[in-house]
Amino acid sequence: MKNRKPTIKDIARRLDISVSTVSRALRNADDINPVTKRKVLELAEKIGYKKSVLAAGLASKKSFLIGVIIPEITVPFFGNVIIGIEEFLKPLGYDLIILHSDENVTNESECIDLLMDRQVDGIMISLSMNTKNDDHLKRAMEQEIPVVIFDRYLPDSILPIPRVIIDDFDAGYQATTHLINKGYKRIAFITGPVDMFISQQRQEGYIRAMERNGRSTSADLIVPATDLRRSVGTALDKLMVLKDKPDAILAFNDPIAFKLMRLLHKRDIKIPKEVAVMGISGDAMGELFYPSLTTISQPAKDMGYWAANLLKDRMDAMKKAKDDGKVFIPMSIQKILPIKLIEREST
Amino acid sequence: MKNRKPTIKDIARRLDISVSTVSRALRNADDINPVTKRKVLELAEKIGYKKSVLAAGLASKKSFLIGVIIPEITVPFFGNVIIGIEEFLKPLGYDLIILHSDENVTNESECIDLLMDRQVDGIMISLSMNTKNDDHLKRAMEQEIPVVIFDRYLPDSILPIPRVIIDDFDAGYQATTHLINKGYKRIAFITGPVDMFISQQRQEGYIRAMERNGRSTSADLIVPATDLRRSVGTALDKLMVLKDKPDAILAFNDPIAFKLMRLLHKRDIKIPKEVAVMGISGDAMGELFYPSLTTISQPAKDMGYWAANLLKDRMDAMKKAKDDGKVFIPMSIQKILPIKLIEREST
Numbered sequence: 001m002k003n004r005k006p007t008i009k010d011i012a013r014r015l016d017i018s019v020s021t022v023s024r025a026l027r028n029a030d031d032i033n034p035v036t037k038r039k040v041l042e043l044a045e046k047i048g049y050k051k052s053v054l055a056a057g058l059a060s061k062k063s064f065l066i067g068v069i070i071p072e073i074t075v076p077f078f079g080n081v082i083i084g085i086e087e088f089l090k091p092l093g094y095d096l097i098i099l100h101s102d103e104n105v106t107n108e109s110e111c112i113d114l115l116m117d118r119q120v121d122g123i124m125i126s127l128s129m130n131t132k133n134d135d136h137l138k139r140a141m142e143q144e145i146p147v148v149i150f151d152r153y154l155p156d157s158i159l160p161i162p163r164v165i166i167d168d169f170d171a172g173y174q175a176t177t178h179l180i181n182k183g184y185k186r187i188a189f190i191t192g193p194v195d196m197f198i199s200q201q202r203q204e205g206y207i208r209a210m211e212r213n214g215r216s217t218s219a220d221l222i223v224p225a226t227d228l229r230r231s232v233g234t235a236l237d238k239l240m241v242l243k244d245k246p247d248a249i250l251a252f253n254d255p256i257a258f259k260l261m262r263l264l265h266k267r268d269i270k271i272p273k274e275v276a277v278m279g280i281s282g283d284a285m286g287e288l289f290y291p292s293l294t295t296i297s298q299p300a301k302d303m304g305y306w307a308a309n310l311l312k313d314r315m316d317a318m319k320k321a322k323d324d325g326k327v328f329i330p331m332s333i334q335k336i337l338p339i340k341l342i343e344r345e346s347t
Numbered sequence: 348m349k350n351r352k353p354t355i356k357d358i359a360r361r362l363d364i365s366v367s368t369v370s371r372a373l374r375n376a377d378d379i380n381p382v383t384k385r386k387v388l389e390l391a392e393k394i395g396y397k398k399s400v401l402a403a404g405l406a407s408k409k410s411f412l413i414g415v416i417i418p419e420i421t422v423p424f425f426g427n428v429i430i431g432i433e434e435f436l437k438p439l440g441y442d443l444i445i446l447h448s449d450e451n452v453t454n455e456s457e458c459i460d461l462l463m464d465r466q467v468d469g470i471m472i473s474l475s476m477n478t479k480n481d482d483h484l485k486r487a488m489e490q491e492i493p494v495v496i497f498d499r500y501l502p503d504s505i506l507p508i509p510r511v512i513i514d515d516f517d518a519g520y521q522a523t524t525h526l527i528n529k530g531y532k533r534i535a536f537i538t539g540p541v542d543m544f545i546s547q548q549r550q551e552g553y554i555r556a557m558e559r560n561g562r563s564t565s566a567d568l569i570v571p572a573t574d575l576r577r578s579v580g581t582a583l584d585k586l587m588v589l590k591d592k593p594d595a596i597l598a599f600n601d602p603i604a605f606k607l608m609r610l611l612h613k614r615d616i617k618i619p620k621e622v623a624v625m626g627i628s629g630d631a632m633g634e635l636f637y638p639s640l641t642t643i644s645q646p647a648k649d650m651g652y653w654a655a656n657l658l659k660d661r662m663d664a665m666k667k668a669k670d671d672g673k674v675f676i677p678m679s680i681q682k683i684l685p686i687k688l689i690e691r692e693s694t
Contacts, residue, residue, distance in 0.1 A: 007490070065444075072426075073426040073429055073430060074423040074426035074427060074430075074631075075426075076421040076423075079419075079420040079421035079422075079426075080421060082420055083420060083421075095444060095446075095461060095465065096444070096445070097412075097442060097443070097444055097445075098443070098444075098445040099442075114442060118442060143354070258632075258635045259635060261635070261637065262634070262635040262636075262637060262639075265637040284421075285605070285632065287609070288605045288606055288608070288609040288636075289609070289635075289636065289637075290608065290609060290612040290636075290637055292609075
């Protein structure tokens with residue numbers, strides 16, 4: 001009993017009245033004896049009874065639910081983003097409905113419908129690798145549900161959606177510069193799917209860093225892992241048949257780098273002696289690999305925290321406009337988080 | 348527009364009537380012109396308007412929300428369990444509120460309160476590593492919220508809660524038998540926290556397998572990783588100062604095994620030549636490590652699917668009892684899922 005939260009039933013039992021009487025008293029109904037009503041309210045206060053979130057939500061027309069859509073549920077990076085989101089939103093009384101698109105835009109669109117159906121107060125999303133348009137996000141915004149994007153976004157979207165991202169160009173640039181500074185001569189890049197924006201950005205960063213350092217970037221050193229993980233083998237094959245093989249490989253992200261290291265081990269190619277490997281993500285797992293993975297760390301938790309922050313701002317601004325009888329004019333906001341080189345053994 | 352879900356506003360616009368009229372027509376109110384009502388219902392049918400889940404839920408007193416509490420949000424095993432849960436519950440119209448306790452019973456208890464507050468239709472939970480009593484689960488059951496446990500449970504709980512587990516004794520037994528069959532002589536076991544039930548079970552299985560094969564199990568070969576991950580180094584230290592060092596180490600779970608492999612690499616101890624390593628979990632990541640990790644695979648997705656299945660059974664049974672005016676008498680149900688040895692390079 002000691003840990004139990006007081007309920008409406010406790011009040012009814014202690015005053016020896018019906019649950020419905022208590023309920024009517026709590027919602028301040030008229031058809032109830034004023035003495036009873038006072039007794040109920042006093043006891044509720046005394047034992048610390050709290051109205052349910054749902055009831056509070058119905059009164060304020062808020063659900064206090066925030067929908068979070070991530071591309072994959074088994075990737076630790078997104079788990080850490082969620083921890084950051086919770087850190088910001090939980091103290092404010094919001095709960096999360098977490099959904100995942102499984103890297104598929106059709107699922108993603110269904111997730112949006114589901115969240116609209118749930119009347120969430122806001123939506124936070126990182127786009128799937130094959131999301132090419134934002135009709136589904138527009139749909140949510142038309143229903144006046146604020147949307148915030150984190151990590152993966154559409155660069156050419158004209159929807160005024162706040163987003164929290166890293167500078168992916170800079171991630172590619174810094175990673176490549178690190179490899180150049182370590183003395184590697186032929187640096188290859190395994191990209192993500194070719195039409196994935198953040199992959200393109202990292203690739204641009206790679207190319208720029210190579211050029212700035214007087215390196216030629218032949219097209220055959222840039223190969224895609226078209227479906228992120230399963231195709232890493234094909235990508236590596238393409239690099240290893242080159243006459244001039246790479247002595248370092250930068251991977252679009254850490255999961256690709258992990259897979260790559262495994263394939264190199266299998267071929268008995270020593271890391272980093274024969275081929276250095278570097279990732280971009282900063283997964284904690286990279287520390288446990290052998291050799292441990294050099295990477296560019298993205299601040300996952302901060303990303304979640306900031307995205308939640310921007311969502312709250314947007315919700316507040318929309319409410320204020322409504323209260324003031326004004327039209328809310330949404331604007332794009334872009335928060336770029338700093339990245340960090342984590343040098344380990346693989347380079 | 349083409350992808351947008353029809354709303355009550357669309358109906359109002361197309362019939363040139365107010366949203367509140369549409370709303371009254373849809374909920375079959377009396378204070379509305381019958382002709383208008385018919386027009387609204389016909390158009391709603393025609394354009395495929397669907398009542399919101401929330402509205403449907405309010406009518407049926409169901410929220411169609413299921414709460415899922417996992418110990419850690421960044422562990423892929425639990426991500427896969429969630430995929431299995433969704434596979435079963437999504438087609439039935441349920442959505443999940445996913446929460447994590449961060450391996451802490453106080454958080455876990457708060458998660459339960461939060462879900463009760465949200466009036467979820469059911470709760471699915473895997474207990475934190477320091478959960479020692481089930482007062483919080485009892486609290487939910489007192490509110491007639493069905494609860495189902497998966498993976499981590501309290502063996503001596505008398506609460507009639509269905510659970511889906513693996514045979515942890517057998518997992519320890521099969522793992523140890525594999526190591527014995529491979530010819531390892533001194534097999535050590537790094538356990539989880541000493542009072543964690545599933546760890547105790549795996550340890551019992553280890554001891555039994557050793558005894559059945561005529562091996563002595565000296566106490567110094569069994570060392571705990573008291574907080575699961577950070578203390579693996581201490582555990583390994585204890586084994587490596589033994590006069591008779593182990594030639595194989597079984598880890599309570601894969602994450603501990605990953606950490607262990609890393610520490611062995613650091614000490615330049617060859618795996619499996621000098622010390623074999625084996626885990627229990629079946630994390631996909633184990634395949635990418637070098638050497639890849641031999642493990643006992645737990646069917647994470649099936650576990651989620653079955654847990655959801657049992658929850659649905661329980662919800663249906665409770666509803667039926669209520670409809671029949673009978674008292675529902677809950678019973679414990681234990682579904683044990685088969686495990687599988689996955690032999691890789693580390694043994």
